[in-house]
Amino acid sequence: MERETAEKAPTIQDVARIAQVSAATVSRALSRPERVTDATRNRVSEAVRITGYTLNQSARSLRLRAARAILVALPDIGNPFFSTVLDAIEREAARRGYGVLVANRFARDNTDALRDYFLSNRADGLLLLDGSVDAEQLAAFTRAPINLPLIVACESIPGAPFHTVITDNFYAAKQAALYLLQSGHTRIGHIKGPKGNVLSSEREAGFLAGLASASAERREDWMFTGGFSMDDGARAAKALIALKIRPTAVFAANDEAAIGFISEISRLGLKCPDDVSVMGFDDLEIAAHFQPPLTTMRQPREAVGRLAAEALIDLIEGAPGKIVPKQFVLSSELIVRKSTAPPPSLRS
Amino acid sequence: MERETAEKAPTIQDVARIAQVSAATVSRALSRPERVTDATRNRVSEAVRITGYTLNQSARSLRLRAARAILVALPDIGNPFFSTVLDAIEREAARRGYGVLVANRFARDNTDALRDYFLSNRADGLLLLDGSVDAEQLAAFTRAPINLPLIVACESIPGAPFHTVITDNFYAAKQAALYLLQSGHTRIGHIKGPKGNVLSSEREAGFLAGLASASAERREDWMFTGGFSMDDGARAAKALIALKIRPTAVFAANDEAAIGFISEISRLGLKCPDDVSVMGFDDLEIAAHFQPPLTTMRQPREAVGRLAAEALIDLIEGAPGKIVPKQFVLSSELIVRKSTAPPPSLRS
DNA sequence: AAAATCTATGCAATCGATTGCATTACTTTC
DNA sequence: GAAAGTAATGCAATCGATTGCATAGATTTT
Numbered sequence: 001m002e003r004e005t006a007e008k009a010p011t012i013q014d015v016a017r018i019a020q021v022s023a024a025t026v027s028r029a030l031s032r033p034e035r036v037t038d039a040t041r042n043r044v045s046e047a048v049r050i051t052g053y054t055l056n057q058s059a060r061s062l063r064l065r066a067a068r069a070i071l072v073a074l075p076d077i078g079n080p081f082f083s084t085v086l087d088a089i090e091r092e093a094a095r096r097g098y099g100v101l102v103a104n105r106f107a108r109d110n111t112d113a114l115r116d117y118f119l120s121n122r123a124d125g126l127l128l129l130d131g132s133v134d135a136e137q138l139a140a141f142t143r144a145p146i147n148l149p150l151i152v153a154c155e156s157i158p159g160a161p162f163h164t165v166i167t168d169n170f171y172a173a174k175q176a177a178l179y180l181l182q183s184g185h186t187r188i189g190h191i192k193g194p195k196g197n198v199l200s201s202e203r204e205a206g207f208l209a210g211l212a213s214a215s216a217e218r219r220e221d222w223m224f225t226g227g228f229s230m231d232d233g234a235r236a237a238k239a240l241i242a243l244k245i246r247p248t249a250v251f252a253a254n255d256e257a258a259i260g261f262i263s264e265i266s267r268l269g270l271k272c273p274d275d276v277s278v279m280g281f282d283d284l285e286i287a288a289h290f291q292p293p294l295t296t297m298r299q300p301r302e303a304v305g306r307l308a309a310e311a312l313i314d315l316i317e318g319a320p321g322k323i324v325p326k327q328f329v330l331s332s333e334l335i336v337r338k339s340t341a342p343p344p345s346l347r348s
Numbered sequence: 349m350e351r352e353t354a355e356k357a358p359t360i361q362d363v364a365r366i367a368q369v370s371a372a373t374v375s376r377a378l379s380r381p382e383r384v385t386d387a388t389r390n391r392v393s394e395a396v397r398i399t400g401y402t403l404n405q406s407a408r409s410l411r412l413r414a415a416r417a418i419l420v421a422l423p424d425i426g427n428p429f430f431s432t433v434l435d436a437i438e439r440e441a442a443r444r445g446y447g448v449l450v451a452n453r454f455a456r457d458n459t460d461a462l463r464d465y466f467l468s469n470r471a472d473g474l475l476l477l478d479g480s481v482d483a484e485q486l487a488a489f490t491r492a493p494i495n496l497p498l499i500v501a502c503e504s505i506p507g508a509p510f511h512t513v514i515t516d517n518f519y520a521a522k523q524a525a526l527y528l529l530q531s532g533h534t535r536i537g538h539i540k541g542p543k544g545n546v547l548s549s550e551r552e553a554g555f556l557a558g559l560a561s562a563s564a565e566r567r568e569d570w571m572f573t574g575g576f577s578m579d580d581g582a583r584a585a586k587a588l589i590a591l592k593i594r595p596t597a598v599f600a601a602n603d604e605a606a607i608g609f610i611s612e613i614s615r616l617g618l619k620c621p622d623d624v625s626v627m628g629f630d631d632l633e634i635a636a637h638f639q640p641p642l643t644t645m646r647q648p649r650e651a652v653g654r655l656a657a658e659a660l661i662d663l664i665e666g667a668p669g670k671i672v673p674k675q676f677v678l679s680s681e682l683i684v685r686k687s688t689a690p691p692p693s694l695r696s
Numbered sequence: 697a698a699a700a701t702c703t704a705t706g707c708a709a710t711c712g713a714t715t716g717c718a719t720t721a722c723t724t725t726c
Numbered sequence: 727g728a729a730a731g732t733a734a735t736g737c738a739a740t741c742g743a744t745t746g747c748a749t750a751g752a753t754t755t756t
Binding site for chain 1 (some may be wrong): 402415427453470633
Binding site (some may be wrong): 359360361371372374375376379403404406407408409410411412 | 711712713714715
């Protein structure tokens with residue numbers, strides 16, 4: 001287990017010997033340079049240069065009880081939505097000198113594993129990008145005696161007292177519905193996200209609120225059970241094709257479902273937007289390059305990641321004590337492209 | 349800096365006191381259960397349960413000089429190709445009890461930062477998914493006195509003595525060219541990857557080798573300067589449209605460029621595959637759902653990630669000493685979909 | 697010039713887990 | 727039953743950085 005290196009890495013003692021000061025002074029020279037004289041600081045810098053010293057994080061972590069790392073738990077790194085958010089998190093964390101540990105596809109019932117990263121001093125806090133966890137258990141982690149610094153981002157956990165960074169999914173979905181209504185559509189369907197997912201239900205509710213506000217028709221067989229994957233979208237397409245009365249527009253719970261949907265209806269002979277307008281949600285990079293380019297609600301993914309990382313590190317470094325949970329709610333933006341058009345009835 | 353927790357986390361000493369044994373015995377009971385009596389083992393287990401003890405990784409790392417974590421350095425997590433590989437890496441690492449630290453978009457000239465993760469005892473080894481680094485400097489890291497365990501995956505660094513896990517890009521690209529030739533195309537273009545990238549040049553060379561083996565025509569103005577992004581593909585599309593004599597098929601260096609290309613030629617009035625067949629490389633998830641579904645070379649991304657993680661951890665845990673660099677070369681697979689067809693001249 | 701104040705630095709304990717060596721208790725062998 | 731061997735456990739040093747407290751020296755105040 002113990003690694004054998006020909007030459008051991010230089011330690012603070014080595015630097016101290018060469019600079020002819022004590023290890024304590026080296027430590028101070030490096031972390032609070034104003035506390036030592038110029039002469040000492042220079043001697044230490046020189047000794048660091050000579051030895052090629054790098055601080056041993058394990059020793060530092062042990063002493064300070066701080067790992068200078070955060071754990072990011074996500075449901076699926078492979079998903080471009082999450083990987084972009086992760087990108088922003090990583091950037092912000094690096095800026096503030098923190099490492100980023102990733103835990104992918106951790107099971108719902110595996111919150112203990114996340115807690116243990118904290119308890120075992122590998123991470124100083126948790127950034128959770130998944131709302132499908134036991135809120136009660138999670139809340140217990142944030143209280144004494146554990147006091148896990150926690151930020152929930154992307155997906156909220158309703159009614160739970162966590163710091164969160166989310167986007168306003170309800171309002172954005174309502175905007176989407178309103179946009180389709182304003183384009184002249186009266187028969188509008190929705191490809192729902194996965195069951196039990198908070199984002200799904202908020203987007204569905206927002207969509208229905210949009211319909212309701214215009215007193216538009218709402219039919220159960222236009223509410224397609226779906227999911228967030230392309231295959232889910234394709235399944236919804238098959239369901240739509242089978243209908244006698246079809247909606248002229250469909251709002252999908254995310255871009256991937258929208259793409260899978262369009263892909264499948266094209267295969268089956270319908271055209272988008274000629275026969276059916278389709279909207280997505282997220283504005284993934286592919287949305288602009290898909291055929292047809294996808295009308296969608298753009299979520300500020302980078303901002304979500306950056307703010308979440310920022311908030312978590314503030315929490316970690318902040319004074320302990322009672323902190324009122326902060327909620328950041330960012331807005332999404334309507335991006336109109338070619339996958340939506342007025343319904344056939346309104347076209348010349 | 350020092351975190352103040354109401355109650356400190358239980359330590360091995362606490363467990364020892366409750367189990368009425370020494371800390372040394374607790375340590376042994378946990379790491380090598382066969383070395384203690386059943387009675388002791390049970391008492392320790394019970395004490396662990398009572399206290400809720402979790403091992404402090406910092407202390408362990410300090411003592412053992414091992415972090416039980418690997419650092420994955422990649423050029424762009426946001427890219428679905430890399431994020432899938434990362435997914436596989438994470439899974440394998442977790443299986444073997446290793447944490448995964450990510451370093452994204454690290455600059456070419458910033459290899460020191462990667463080395464410092466190792467020197468500072470935050471990571472036990474480096475998994476590099478980017479070939480665009482200074483090979484000489486990197487090689488120095490793997491030698492004494494640093495002895496950084498290193499695996500280069502996805503992109504090889506030619507002529508450098510590293511363990512690598514790659515796919516056979518040259519052969520796969522040649523296969524792609526041969527497939528297009530066999531479909532009857534005689535005028536075939538190529539959207540090149542980014543300049544200076546190893547993958548780009550191997551795919552380009554393989555493509556040209558394919559053409560050469562069939563003595564097919566090769567024209568400089570059919571070799572589009574490109575890149576790996578959708579925008580790069582779109583630019584190539586504009587260049588193609590401007591040509592007097594156009595190729596009837598195009599092989600793009602990756603799926604994203606292929607998608608950007610198809611998207612742009614559609615916008616400009618050409619149809620795929622009717623006017624031009626297009627092939628990609630990678631088989632991203634979107635490839636199957638794009639319109640038209642994309643013919644492509646599927647890279648075994650999961651296998652690459654898994655093998656790379658496996659090899660790195662073997663290297664970390666293996667006996668130190670001279671190790672001959674191992675090269676894993678995996679094969680890609682032709683996936684035929686609808687974006688390719690025989691050229692117009694051969695169709696009825 | 698003595699007293700008080702301040703500054704720079706060193707000493708030594710500390711963080712928590714691991715392990716070589718020493719010790720004790722128990723078993724086997726002749 | 728004494729000697730030798732073995733198994734289980736404890737003692738104490740160790741990994742490397744940080745920091746409260748002590749001290750020596752410099753500076754200011756009276």
